[in-house]
Each structure stands twice: as structure tokens, then as C-alpha cells.
Amino acid sequence: MTGLTHKRLIDNWASGGIMTGCNGFTGWYGTKLGSKKYLGDFDLKKIVRDAGKENAWIKSTKDNRPRYGDILRHASFHVDVALDFDGNVFIRAAGGQGGKAMGCDIIKRVRGRGSYNPGALESWIDIDLYFGDDDRPALVPDWNWLIGW
Secondary structure, eight states: OOSOOHHHHHHHHHTTOOOOSHHHHHHHHHHHHTOSSOOOSSOHHHHHHHTTOGGGEEEOOTTOOOOTTOEEEESSSOEEEEEEEETTEEEEEESOOOBTTTTBOOOEEEEOSSSOOGGGEEEEEOHHHHHSSSSSOOOOOOOGGGTTO
């Protein structure tokens, strides 16, 4: 689900690299949703602009929160996918959860260590707006009740 082989990671790490599959995972995810643009890059703002979907680029503020399925650009050099909130704790699906020290890369569900911090995110792609036909969110069933069922 990242497009990376273990050999490619090992070779990268052996040459001093820090490669993981976080962006490969978001790229795979976007492709599975039907995106014509590859969403596995750190410059997500450029991707939505080039796709003519600038309205889907949401700046992180204290007054908004990502929703299930949104592709997140963290303030650190990382991308992943929003899943849910457990109260004020943010839960995400993330590649890049391994690395050289672990000898492998991992895709896993990540639970925040504390209360949600909007400053930890730069922005995100609102997946409903990205795949919608105009400025209104696409009509998508609310499946949030199913998480954890």
C-alpha cells in the first residue's frame, strides 16, 4: 500500500537516507479513491491547485478539524489520513511508522498522545471537497458511528 519494496527501503537506509512510506500510503489511498492526481507528495497544496480543487485545501486553525478520510499535511515532514476523534484525541492511519532503526516500515492506526493540537497540522485536503463537483461537499453517508463498532 505504499509502492515501496523492503529492498528499496533497506538500500535507501544503507546510503544514509530516511525514506519511509508515509507519502506512498497517501498516494495509494488517493488512487484507490479515484484521484486522477497522485496524492502521495508532501506539496499537497500544489497538487490540489494543479487539479483545480483549491477549495479543498484547508488551513489548520483552532476553529476547524479534519474529518474522516482527509489527507493531512503535518507541520513536520509527514502526511497521513484522518480517521476519527476519541473525545479530543486525534486518530489517524499512517505509513512511515517504522524506519531504519526498526529495520522496516509500518502502516498503522496512530492514536495521539494528548489533546488535539491544530498547530501540529499545516493543512489538509478535504476529501469531500476534492472529489465534489463544486464548492459544496459531496454527499457522503456519515459512517462515523461505525468506527469501533
